[in-house]
Structures are given as structure tokens and as C-alpha cells.
Amino acid sequence: MASLKELCIFSRNVTIFLSKSRTQVSVFFTLFFFTLTLLIFIIFFSSPSAVTTKILASRLHSHSFSSIHEFDFVPVSDTHTTSSTVSAPTNFPTKSWIFNVTIQEDDKSCDIFDGEWVQDNDLHPLYKPGSCPFIDNSFNCFKNGRRDTEYLRLKWKPHGCEIPRFDGLKMLKMLKGKRLVFVGDSLNRNMWESLVCALRNSLIDKNKVNEVSGHRQFRSQGFYSFKFKDFKCSIDFIKSPFLVQEWRFSDKAGARRETLRLDTIHGSLTKYHDADIIIFNTGHWWTHQKTQKVNNYFQEGNHVYNRLEVADAYTKALKTWANWVDTTINSTRTRVFFRGYSASHFNLMRDSSLFGRGGQWNSGGNCDGETKPIINETQLGPYPWMMRVLESVISEMKTPVVYLNITKMTDYRKEGHPSIFREAKSKRRPGMFQDCSHWCLPGVPDSWNQLLYATLLQSQQKFSHPK
Numbered sequence: 001m002a003s004l005k006e007l008c009i010f011s012r013n014v015t016i017f018l019s020k021s022r023t024q025v026s027v028f029f030t031l032f033f034f035t036l037t038l039l040i041f042i043i044f045f046s047s048p049s050a051v052t053t054k055i056l057a058s059r060l061h062s063h064s065f066s067s068i069h070e071f072d073f074v075p076v077s078d079t080h081t082t083s084s085t086v087s088a089p090t091n092f093p094t095k096s097w098i099f100n101v102t103i104q105e106d107d108k109s110c111d112i113f114d115g116e117w118v119q120d121n122d123l124h125p126l127y128k129p130g131s132c133p134f135i136d137n138s139f140n141c142f143k144n145g146r147r148d149t150e151y152l153r154l155k156w157k158p159h160g161c162e163i164p165r166f167d168g169l170k171m172l173k174m175l176k177g178k179r180l181v182f183v184g185d186s187l188n189r190n191m192w193e194s195l196v197c198a199l200r201n202s203l204i205d206k207n208k209v210n211e212v213s214g215h216r217q218f219r220s221q222g223f224y225s226f227k228f229k230d231f232k233c234s235i236d237f238i239k240s241p242f243l244v245q246e247w248r249f250s251d252k253a254g255a256r257r258e259t260l261r262l263d264t265i266h267g268s269l270t271k272y273h274d275a276d277i278i279i280f281n282t283g284h285w286w287t288h289q290k291t292q293k294v295n296n297y298f299q300e301g302n303h304v305y306n307r308l309e310v311a312d313a314y315t316k317a318l319k320t321w322a323n324w325v326d327t328t329i330n331s332t333r334t335r336v337f338f339r340g341y342s343a344s345h346f347n348l349m350r351d352s353s354l355f356g357r358g359g360q361w362n363s364g365g366n367c368d369g370e371t372k373p374i375i376n377e378t379q380l381g382p383y384p385w386m387m388r389v390l391e392s393v394i395s396e397m398k399t400p401v402v403y404l405n406i407t408k409m410t411d412y413r414k415e416g417h418p419s420i421f422r423e424a425k426s427k428r429r430p431g432m433f434q435d436c437s438h439w440c441l442p443g444v445p446d447s448w449n450q451l452l453y454a455t456l457l458q459s460q461q462k463f464s465h466p467k
């Protein structure tokens with residue numbers, strides 16, 4: 001069907017071309033024959049299966065729902081994947097191993113991730129909808145026509161304490177001369193854009209934020225960097241959806257293969273080990289179909305597993321990450337954060353027994369029309385097995401890791417996703433994929449950054465080291 005449509009468009013283009021001037025026609029035919037020759041060349045020198053795979057892959061790409069499309073396609077699935085192969089430790093150590101994220105108030109301490117969303121009509125988002133030029137179109141719901149505003153007026157309220165009001169200038173002062181890096185998938189990119197925008201909004205001269213390395217570097221090297229000139233501080237994002245290395249090679253028969261090197265940290269991380277603050281995440285890609293292909297995909301050393309369950313692969317990868325952090329990062333200098341799993345809300349059949357959540361990003365899952373968060377806690381999903389594995393891996397690390405335990409707080413927010421507003425109205429088609437996984441900006445990730453800010457404030461003493 002798709003190819004038929006492409007063919008139609010192609011022949012229509014030919015007609016248009018033919019109706020133009022003669023020189024254009026000759027240029028067109030030169031190009032056409034050149035392309036044809038190239039195609040024949042490619043087909044001749046690749047094995048048939050490789051060609052099919054390539055075509056299939058490009059099909060998949062054109063169906064991707066994220067605007068970070070070509071180079072940052074994030075397959076996403078539901079939070080509610082469970083696995084029986086991983087057993088969480090039952091005698092869980094006290095939380096002291098996790099860099100203590102509590103707020104002291106009247107001699108009581110409170111877990112800032114345990115709370116509720118409250119309506120606050122005076123609440124102003126950390127930056128005005130549509131005001132920040134650094135937001136990807138696919139997260140820019142306002143620009144794409146979303147006009148309900150209730151979702152912008154919800155404030156995270158931990159049980160038993162207040163979190164401090166976000167003060168961008170104060171945060172920039174804390175970050176003076178420092179480098180803060182987000183490493184992970186496009187949900188960390190979501191958080192990174194939120195922080196850059198929130199900090200930018202506190203500047204009087206908004207031009208004092210520089211894109212040091214932009215789209216070009218991102219394409220070739222997978223990283224972005226913004227610099228706040230007056231504070232000599234940079235806020236970067238490195239794309240590393242698995243934290244370990246994706247591997248492409250040709251096997252003995254010459255066929256192209258892809259594996260995931262569970263024993264090797266993602267190469268671009270090595271350049272960032274001396275950043276002052278690093279915020280990691282990984283999650284959604286482990287529930288993707290590609291990763292779900294548990295056969296002949298996961299590799300350690302020269303060994304490609306015939307079959308390895310995703311939960312085991314994920315555990316191995318996290319251990320590789322933990323070992324890299326423990327051996328490479330100087331924990332006196334660098335604060336390490338790990339952001340937890342962010343919930344998705346793909347409803348296929350509303351009100352079904354599955355909390356109304358049967359769908360997937362690629363099977364018609366949707367979340368449009370949602371304007372209110374979940375209120376009844378019984379409708380929340382279970383704590384994801386991946387996070388149990390993470391907690392257990394972190395507990396054995398030498399380096400203190402601050403765990404931003406945002407899973408539950410995001411699970412309430414079924415109305416915070418871009419859904420159809422991932423694209424401008426002119427580009428929307430009926431039946432298009434909806435994004436019920438990333439978040440509108442301004443929106444939910446702003447609260448993660450508020451909690452990050454609260455944590456940094458709390459640890460300022462420990463965090464600032466003598467010059």
C-alpha cells in the first residue's frame with residue numbers, strides 16, 4: 001500500500017517535472033539515471049536480506065512517532081511490563097546508601113517523591129508555553145495547538161513537606177563554572193530541554209544562552225550542549241538509550257548484524273566522566289520490539305547469546321554501567337543521579353480491566369482527549385521491575401547515586417503527554433501514532449527539575465568543593 005502510494009507520488013512528480021522547462025528535464029533525467037545506477041549497485045553488492053531489512057527499517061522510521069525521528073527514534077511501551085525472571089531483593093537495605101533525598105522540616109524528614117499533584121491556580125509554569133526556542137516541536141504542545149491549560153497548573157506536593165520554589169538564578173549560581181550532563185534516551189532529552197528552558201527564563205538577557213554544539217554534532221556524535229555565558233556553565237545532553245554500546249558489524253558471511261554489547265559502556269560517556277553532575281536514565285528501549293528480540297541480539301565479549309531474557313540483559317547492562325561509574329567517576333568531584341522510569345499511558349480500550357491501558361505506541365495506543373490526571377491511586381500501575389533491579393544495583397555501588405524516583409508521580413499524569421499534539425495540525429492524519437510517553441513542555445519534566453533543584457539545594461554543602 002505504502003509503496004503504491006509512493007509510486008503515485010513519484011509519477012506525479014515526474015509529470016510535474018516533465019511539464020517544466022527542457023533544462024530541468026535533462027537535469028532530472030541525469031539525476032534519475034544516476035540514482036538508478038546507484039540503486040542497482042547497492043542491490044548487487046548487498047545480500048537480499050540486508051536490503052529487505054534496510055527497507056523495513058526505513059519504513060519503521062517513517063512511522064516513528066517522535067519528531068526526534070531519524071536520529072532519536074524512541075520506541076516506547078507501557079510501564080506495566082512485568083517479569084518473573086528477576087527477583088527483587090526482599091531484605092532491602094535502608095535508604096542511606098542512596099544519597100539522601102529528603103527535606104528537613106520541623107525536625108522531620110520527608111521523601112520528596114512520595115506525594116500528590118495538587119491544583120494551584122496561581123501556579124505559573126517555569127517558562128511560558130511556546131516561549132522557549134529550544135523545545136523540540138514534538139514536545140511543544142502549545143505550538144502544535146494544545147489549548148487546555150489545567151495540566152499546567154498542577155503542583156507536586158510531597159506528603160509532609162513543601163519543596164522550595166524553583167529559582168533559576170539561584171540554580172545557575174550553584175552551577176557556576178560547572179558542567180551538568182544528561183545521559184540517556186529521549187525522556188532525558190525531555191528533562192534536559194525543560195531545565196535549559198527553565199534556567200533561560202530566569203535570565204534578563206535571554207541571548208546569553210549559547211548553543212555550543214547543535215544539531216550537526218548531534219547527528220554525527222549524539223550530543224548537544226548549551227552554555228550559559230555569564231555563569232560559565234553548560235547543560236548538555238548525550239544520547240545513549242541503553243547506556244551500553246550498540247554494535248554494528250558484518251559477520252563472516254558478510255551480512256550486517258546489530259547487537260548490544262552488555263559488557264561495554266557506551267563510548268561517548270567516556271568524554272564526560274569528569275562532569276560535575278551527571279543524570280542518567282535508561283528504560284523504554286528495553287521494552288522495545290528490537291530489544292524484545294531476545295535471540296542473537298545481546299553480546300558479551302565475543303559471545304552473542306542465542307537467547308537471553310531482557311531482564312537479564314538489562315541487569316547485566318546496569319552492572320556494566322555501575323562498574324564504570326565506580327571505577328571511572330571521581331565521586332568527590334561528580335554528583336551522580338539516576339532518573340527513574342517515566343510512566344506511559346497508551347489507552348487502547350478505555351475502562352478495560354487493564355486499567356484501560358492495553359495499547360502500545362505502535363498498535364493504536366492513544367491518550368488524546370485526556371485533560372485530568374489519575375486521582376485514584378488504585379489505578380496506578382505496579383512499580384516497574386526495571387526500577388527494582390536498578391535499586392538493587394545501586395545499593396551495591398561504591399559511588400553514592402541519587403535516585404530520582406519519579407515513576408509514581410508520573411504515573412498519575414495521563415493527561416501530560418503530547419498525544420496528537422506531537423505534530424502541528426497541518427501534519428496530523430487520522431490514525432497517526434500518538435505520543436503517550438514523552439511529555440508536553442512546559443509540563444511534567446519541569447517538576448523533575450524542581451526536585452533536582454531541591455536536591456541540589458539540600459546538598460549544596462556537600463556539593464560545593466573548595467576552588
Ligand SMILES: *[C@@H]1O[C@H](CO)[C@@H](O)[C@H](O)[C@H]1NC(C)=O
Nearest residue numbers: 094095096097100101102109
Ligand atoms: C535522611 O537524613 C536524615 C537526617 O540527615 C535522617 O533523619 C533520615 O533518616 C535519612 N533518610 C533516609 C531515608 O536515609
Ligand SMILES: *[C@@H]1O[C@H](CO)[C@@H](O)[C@H](O)[C@H]1NC(C)=O
Nearest residue numbers: 329330331332333334465466
Ligand atoms: C577527585 O576530585 C577531587 C576534587 O576535585 C580532587 O581533589 C581529587 O584529587 C580527585 N581524586 C582523584 C583520584 O583524582
Ligand SMILES: *[C@@H]1O[C@H](CO)[C@@H](O)[C@H](O)[C@H]1NC(C)=O
Nearest residue numbers: 355374375376377378379380
Ligand atoms: C478507587 O478505585 C477503587 C477500585 O476501582 C474503588 O473501590 C474505590 O472506591 C475508589 N476510591 C475512590 C476514592 O474513588
Ligand SMILES: *[C@@H]1O[C@H](CO)[C@@H](O)[C@H](O)[C@H]1NC(C)=O
Nearest residue numbers: 095098383391403405407408
Ligand atoms: C520509589 O517509589 C516507589 C513508589 O512508587 C516505592 O515503592 C519505592 O520503594 C521507592 N524507592 C526508593 C528507593 O525509595
